[in-house]
Amino acid sequence: MPRSLRVLSIGLVAAATFSTSWASAQTAPATTPAQPAGGAQPAGAATQPGGTDGSDGVRTSQSRVIDTTQEELEREQGQTEQEREAARRRAEEEERRRRDHKYQVGVRIAFGLPYRFRMEYGGDDSAQCQADPEGETDEAFCTELGEPALDIGLEFGITDTLELFLLMRIGLTSDEFTDANVLNLGLGLRSYTNPTDLVKFYLGFALMMDLGSTDNAMAGDYGSFDFGVRGQFGFQFDVIRYLGIFIQIDPQLFFLRYLDTAIGGSIGLQGRFP
16 A cells, blocks of 8 residues: 555544544543542542532532422412411401391390371271260360380391381380270381391381270270281391391371371390301
8 A cells, every 4th residue: 555545544443433533532520630648639530620629519419409498488388378268358357247147036025106196087986085074075186195015026037128017016005095904916028228237228118907996985996806017117236146136116097997097216225046
């Protein structure tokens, strides 16, 4: 083989060998030479590229752990705040619900005083409103301050706003016209316009029966039964879930025997359970 070709072949082989060795050096993992006794670094020992000795990797791992822990703490803190807010809202809603009377049984006691307006229908069989002792004058229309009365009610909250009730009114003194104590029985329905508030406005309506008898001959054919209606317009302050204080205006009208109208007021307590 000519000398020139032999020289060229040797150059090519050397270049290939150098290229292979350089590529292997780039891909091979870096090794740390053994430390001699006493911790001194051997002379000529090479450091990691960029001047690092492997501690950067440890610091990076620690930083990642710290970041992950911080994220978990922040996430748990956010969940805790959301849970607290949800619990607060549930407590407020529960408190509002506890102010209404739904499914509660109640007992209502009130003291009332009416002012009466009476008018006869006319005719020989109708009762005169009043007469003087000698029977010289009769009046078809009269007014008087009625007898004080005690109202006792048994009630049940059928919805948030509606309350069904049975009512009994007992006169504490005898009526001047009938010489008998008032005895009224009624069935009614009461509606609260703002049932979850501490102070509630309500409207009520009841069908009433008057069962009071009379021992006064001056009442004529007054009889022992009458039928009428009664209204309720009032405010109630629920001190707690189980107790309320109320004040109301309660007009009423009886109309079978004669036209008997009364406008009165009452104040009382309502106890409820559960």
